[in-house]
Amino acid sequence: MPSYAAFLRGMNVGGHRLTNDELRAHFVTMGFAEVATFRASGNVVFAGEEQPPKTVRERIEAGLQAALGYAVPTFIRTAAEVTSIAAAAPFEAERLRGSAGKLQVGLLAASPSPQAQAEALALADETDGLAFDGREVYWLPAAGVLDSALDMTTLARTLGAMTIRTKGTIEQVAAKHFL
Secondary structure, X not given: XXXXXXXXXXXXXXXXXXXXXXHHHHHHHOXXXXXXXXXXXXXXXXXXXOOOHHHHHHHHHHHHHHHHOOOOOEEEEEHHHHHHHHHOOOOOHHHHXXXXXXXEEEEEOOOOOHHHHHHHHHHOOOOOEEEEEOOEEEEEOOOOHXXXXXXXXXXXXXXXXXXXXXXHHHHHHHHHHOO
């Protein structure tokens, strides 16, 4: 069976609390197998019938909406896509070493147009780096994400819905579940 990862936005924030056991149970109820969670922030790895990621996303979003009573934006990546994100090197090693911030991965619903990418890149100053690869935007803040001057509201308006994870989290998911 193919393996997927679902990265859920807004889990365990803003009054929406759900244990990993509850989340796994919802995925099993939706008919997925080999369900595992990683941390308590909406990272779910599972197996299911081979379907386009869009179909898998729609199924999960509808199932969670019905079970929880609120929308849960979901970003699906195949096992190959997760390992590709984990292996990506969007910035030079020297720049990574020189940053006090952690490399972030914005998982997007769709690949942004060249115009949207240009608009997003214009939002970043010389202290915050942005790089694109398909449906991912890599963000290297100069310091902590809360200290960044990058306007995340405008970035989301430019690129569309996204959820953000540290690249380290993606690497750990890949190593534990897909390698």
